[in-house]
Amino acid sequence: MTTRRIHNFNAGPAALPLEVLQQAASELEDFNDTGMSIMEHSHRGESYEEVHNEAIALVKRLLDIQADYEVLLLQGGASLQFAMVPYNLLAPSQKANYMMTGSWSEKAKKEADILGQTYSGASTKDENYAYIPVFDQIETDPEDAYIHVTSNNTIYGTAWQREDFERMSEWSAPVVVDMSSDIFSRTLPIENFDLIYAGAQKNLGPSGVTLVIISKAMLEKSTSITQNVPSILRYNTHADKNSLYHTPPTFAVYMLKNTLQWIENAGGLTAMEAENRKKAQLLYNVIDESNGFYQGHAHPDSRSDMNVTFTLPSEALTDRFLQEAKDLHFIGLNGHRSVGGCRASIYNAVSYESCKALRDFMISFQINNQ
Structure with missing residues (x-):
């Protein structure tokens, strides 16, 4: 039986490596x-x-x-x-x-x-x-x-x-x-x-x-x-x-x-660190290059490579973003109520491909909603 794996950005419990589940x-x-x-x-x-x-x-x-x-x-x-x-x-x-x-x-x-x-x-x-x-x-x-x-x-x-x-x-x-x-x-x-x-x-x-x-x-x-x-x-x-x-x-x-x-x-912590930095940079680049459409909560020099938090220009746009993301099988992107907006948790088991797919969605959503 073929199982459809979605893009899991839950903050925790979070994504597990597919090989470990298998x-x-x-x-x-x-x-x-x-x-x-x-x-x-x-x-x-x-x-x-x-x-x-x-x-x-x-x-x-x-x-x-x-x-x-x-x-x-x-x-x-x-x-x-x-x-x-x-x-x-x-x-x-x-x-x-x-x-x-x-x-x-x-x-x-x-x-x-x-x-x-x-x-x-x-x-x-x-x-x-x-x-x-x-x-x-x-x-x-x-x-x-x-x-x-x-x-x-x-x-x-x-x-x-x-x-x-x-x-x-x-x-x-x-x-x-x-x-x-x-x-x-x-x-x-x-x-x-x-x-x-x-x-x-x-x-x-x-x-x-x-x-x-x-x-x-x-x-x-x-x-x-x-x-x-x-x-x-x-x-x-x-x-x-x-x-x-x-x-x-x-x-x-x-x-x-x-x-x-x-x-x-997979190469131990050195490999994990390099991969996590690459994944996080995909998303932070979108935020930094969005001309304010996406606003990061964390100061740049304090950013986490595990949890990328950001807001959109309005609550209505945030709701639309989250709904369209869900329709495309991205889950767990709701921000915590104390910050609002969105949060992508990109722990070790979240793949580069999932982060790239989210990056692409963020770019297209901005183009379609400015």
């Missing part, structure tokens, strides 16, 4: 000639354990993670990490520093506010989060429990750039990064981060598993903070049990493993 379909009933699905295997059994350990090994290979970090596969999405981070890292005598660059930063800080003291060393709310803070103007303190950054802001189409990541080594406090929407889309200076967390449903696979990368030094530091924290909310609990403290989301981990294998086979 592999899952072929193995769904009978995984590795075991006579049952991976979803039916015990998480204590050899068949699942191989999948689990290979997923962790792929994370380490692709990101070049050294032995002084632990890789955890958890549940609850990034939203649970908003609480787990302060539960594990925020001592009563300290403050946590949150860089405010969007709604997810706000939600992360709100959870931390319940558990301890926080402040914001920078905020771009003055322009509806249209830019990333100027690095030299960010306030930090060596006594900060940690500095929290959201690396890519899906709603607003902004992202911290490589040079920002490089300069985070200048901060004296630990660095925690929510990379839910851009991890594995580009190379990273892992050594500059003390904890990374990411929900899976953008570049890692389907929703259900959450990746956490934490330095062993941070794990050690957390021991004195988590004495009154429930066991399941302690990073050390999961590190000690190889993320098998309780039943993991086995199918999500299996899909994570297959997605990471697809990334590795």
Whole structure:
């Protein structure tokens, strides 16, 4: 049976690589000639354990993670990490520093506010989060429990750039990064981060598993903070049990493993980064050359390669654009209500061909509606 694949620009859950979906379909009933699905295997059994350990090994290979970090596969999405981070890292005598660059930063800080003291060393709310803070103007303190950054802001189409990541080594406090929407889309200076967390449903696979990368030094530091924290909310609990403290989301981990294998086979993060930059530039070129017909929300030097946000001259034109796009099998282009307009989420699995097709549609729509 031939399946029609549409142009999927959903912000998340998002597009998955076709090869990964096809592999899952072929193995769904009978995984590795075991006579049952991976979803039916015990998480204590050899068949699942191989999948689990290979997923962790792929994370380490692709990101070049050294032995002084632990890789955890958890549940609850990034939203649970908003609480787990302060539960594990925020001592009563300290403050946590949150860089405010969007709604997810706000939600992360709100959870931390319940558990301890926080402040914001920078905020771009003055322009509806249209830019990333100027690095030299960010306030930090060596006594900060940690500095929290959201690396890519899906709603607003902004992202911290490589040079920002490089300069985070200048901060004296630990660095925690929510990379839910851009991890594995580009190379990273892992050594500059003390904890990374990411929900899976953008570049890692389907929703259900959450990746956490934490330095062993941070794990050690957390021991004195988590004495009154429930066991399941302690990073050390999961590190000690190889993320098998309780039943993991086995199918999500299996899909994570297959997605990471697809990334590795495609050339790893260097190849992903180059392809993502090409895809994003297709769309940004249309915006920049439209003489104002399309207006990008993000400042050019803060643009995301994962989420391209833009508005049209009127709400009526926006509605027409979205309807005609839907008729041509482009989905997921509605902008978030806090920004309006349109948003194209172009994660790893969104093909260059889909981005080119959207580029062509944007150009023709402008010609027909000026």
